[in-house]
């Protein structure tokens with residue numbers, strides 16, 4: 001499929017995980033991909049692999065974010081897709097009783113303020129074009145509670161969800177779609193390592209997933225490519241769940 005032929009896509013956090021898988025998928029579908037990451041080595045590697053452009057950017061820094069979209073526009077002539085995806089989930093963000101104000105603020109900055117900055121700086125390009133698709137990465141924890149809490153992470157993703165909905169409504173008649181992507185847990189190296197050490201911890205989570213496994217990053221990327229493309233032309237302001245059925249489940253299959 002070449003649904004994204006010649007579209008210009010900016011991806012934050014493109015050096016790893018969901019961002020990297022999406023950079024690959026976007027490029028396969030014909031897009032020109034701008035790979036932004038704070039990690040220069042990973043970002044350069046991703047950009048080289050997909051024949052795109054690397055921009056070093058810390059998504060919490062407004063000047064960096066403005067430069068990232070300007071570079072995309074100056075190099076390729078438009079900003080058609082913004083996948084605002086970079087995020088963190090550090091171990092010092094835990095139960096509300098344990099989490100200090102520094103961890104709380106750091107996670108809010110990287111996960112939520114970054115999405116505000118990226119939307120603020122992407123939308124004017126899209127307004128001038130009369131067209132654009134923004135996908136902001138939230139999480140299934142934005143719609144469900146967890147007893148194994150990461151309180152600032154969860155609150156930040158709830159913020160991403162509400163902000164995306166509002167922007168989707170506000171800019172709908174200007175041809176700009178804004179959706180919140182809500183992935184379920186993804187099979188990442190970090191997750192694998194954690195659960196190899198502690199199978200009970202893995203089982204406690206797997207039991208809630210009707211599909212019976214974690215997602216592959218490429219499966220999340222496929223949903224992002226759909227939302228980015230004109231196939232999703234009537235989808236905006238949505239909480240787009242890609243969660244293997246977790247959020248719909250009461251009793252799961254044995």
Ligand SMILES: NC(=O)c1ccc[n+]([C@@H]2O[C@H](COP(=O)([O-])OP(=O)(O)OC[C@H]3O[C@@H](n4cnc5c(N)ncnc54)[C@H](O)[C@@H]3O)[C@@H](O)[C@H]2O)c1
Nearest residue numbers: 013015016017018038039058059085086087139183185186
């Ligand atoms: N992995 C999961 O199970 C899962 C589930 C739901 C939602 N998500 C969300 O998906 C997104 C991507 O997650 P992932 O698992 O692919 O993560 P990852 O850690 O594999 O990749 C995140 C990338 O973001 C970059 N990054 C971190 N801080 C940055 C900053 N300040 N500026 C620019 N880049 C920065 C990192 O360098 C890294 O390359 C995150 O928003 C995460 O919260 C992940």
